[in-house]
Amino acid sequence: EPEVTQTPSHQVTQMGQEVILRCVPISNHLYFYWYRQILGQKVEFLVSFYNNEISEKSEIFDDQFSVERPDGSNFTLKIRSTKLEDSAMYFCASSRTAISFFGPGTRLTVL
């Protein structure tokens, strides 16, 4: 069964460093998303991407964040200058219809 994959599973970085989180969505899906879950809190929407552009973004998704689909199979989330409060589990998801399938997540730890 096709699934969304994410790498790495755990990323540790120093405050102020740039990180890139990678995702491979399900191959025939058209919509791509990033969500995050700070420990003990709700899963929060960050951004959705369709037809090679951002279709919706939340207030969390400020200028420090960017997304890209560089090669037709990968979908990346870049955080330019990480802050301590960016520490969270980041989930990628994809959908073709109204049903979103999530990846296993990348745990980002900012020190």
Next chain:
Amino acid sequence: GEDVEQSLFLSVREGDSSVINCTYTDSSSTYLYWYKQEPGAGLQLLTYIFSNMDMKQDQRLTVLLNKKDKHLSLRIADTQTGDSAIYFCAERMEYGNKLVFGAGTILRVKS
């Protein structure tokens, strides 16, 4: 605004039924979902219901939707220890594709 609320914790005995409840505020929701998260894992789609339905059954899972009261429930029949996990309720807005999640209900199944 968009908000989804769930009770935080439910404890049941193996073999009993579990009922996890969720309330939401946005009456324009089109789909409502239940996701399961096991420790250290991603979000697994369990089931979903379209907003013009009031019930959906899928093997041991029964979803009830009361649109008037904006109340969604998930009933798990014959609960097993493997059902122990966090269960997230989520709604999809009428416009856009993002999901709004509740905080999750921790289900503990005692043998």
